Amino acid sequence: MKMLKKAKIKIDGMSCQHCVKTVTDAMMGIDGVSQVKVNLKKGEARLKFEQDRPDLEQLKSAIVTAGFEFVSLK
Numbered sequence: 001m002k003m004l005k006k007a008k009i010k011i012d013g014m015s016c017q018h019c020v021k022t023v024t025d026a027m028m029g030i031d032g033v034s035q036v037k038v039n040l041k042k043g044e045a046r047l048k049f050e051q052d053r054p055d056l057e058q059l060k061s062a063i064v065t066a067g068f069e070f071v072s073l074k
């Protein structure tokens with residue numbers, strides 16, 4: 001059984017459910033990411049991923065490419 005790890009990403013610029021879906025799809029497209037839950041009000045995405053944390057630059061660029069602003073990663 002694989003251990004899942006978690007991260008919380010703050011994202012600026014999401015304003016509706018369409019944005020939520022765009023961000024979710026962008027995150028799910030990254031290798032190793034197995035679950036994404038976006039909270040529109042809080043402007044954050046909670047990720048679950050396998051083994052090592054996905055590359056920070058990869059996460060950032062996925063968010064920026066989708067048209068949003070990466071704020072922080074916890």
Ligand SMILES: [Cu+2]
Nearest residue numbers: 015016018019
């Ligand atoms: Cu939107």
